[in-house]
Amino acid sequence: MSTHKILVIDDSKVIRMRVKDMLPEGNFDIIEAKDGLEGFNLIRTENPNLIMLDFLLPKMSGWEVYQEIQKQSQYRSIPLVLMSGRKEEVTDKITEPFEYFSFVEKPFDKEQLINAIRDAMMKAKKQPQSLTTASPQASVGATADIxxxxxxxxRLKSKVYRLEQESEQIKKQFNQLVTFIKQKIR
Structure with missing residues (x-):
């Protein structure tokens, strides 16, 4: 059983399942909440290593959950990824650049999700630390997540490099083919 908990707070089951499917298998325990109130209660009881928060939620909006997180120092140090299909709704409440959390616009792909999580982890380190220290277990969990x-x-960078190499090879072959055809036409 994994000790790395990711809390996904989104009223869309599709988004919750999509996030779950995009994360590396077996490395994370995904906890799901379908509204802001349930999500905030899970933040308090589950102590997640990462929070993925939709901005538009029933019962308690993502904006209200964000404000509650910011009020309590033990929650501010948890990496946070805000999600929304309309970035302007987020920027109406919180101005850019986003200093302490990452933002990913829906719909997103796996690479965008991974980049947002990585960015959120880096930004969480910038949060002003409280006088209480984090437990060693939480630190180990965050290190394992990273x-x-x-x-x-x-792995993705390696795949991109390989695809770029294949693309260059195809371009060369295409240019050779075009040259051959031009010679035959003359």
Whole structure:
């Protein structure tokens, strides 16, 4: 059983399942909440290593959840990814650049999600620290999360490099074919 908890707060089951499917298998325990109130209660009881928060939610909006997180220092240090299909709704409440959390616009792909999580982890470190210290277990969990994400990013970079090489080879072959056809036409 994984000790790395990701809390996904979104009223769309499709988004919750999509996030779950995009994360590296076996590295995370995904906790789901379908509204802001349920999500905020899970933040308090589950102590997640990462929070993915939709901005438009029933019962308690993502904006209200965000404000509650900011009020309590033990929650501010949890990496946060805000999600919305309309970025302007977020920027109406919180001006850019987003200093302490990451933003990903819906719909997003796996690479955008991984980049947003990585960005959120870096930004969470910038949060002013409270006088209470984090538990060693929480630190180990965050380090393992970062390691898993870094490994996934490196795998994706390798895949991109391989695809770029294949693309260059195809371009060369295409140019040779065009040259051959031009010679035959003359």
């Amino acid at each position: 390691s898993a994400l870094n490994a996934e990013i490196e």
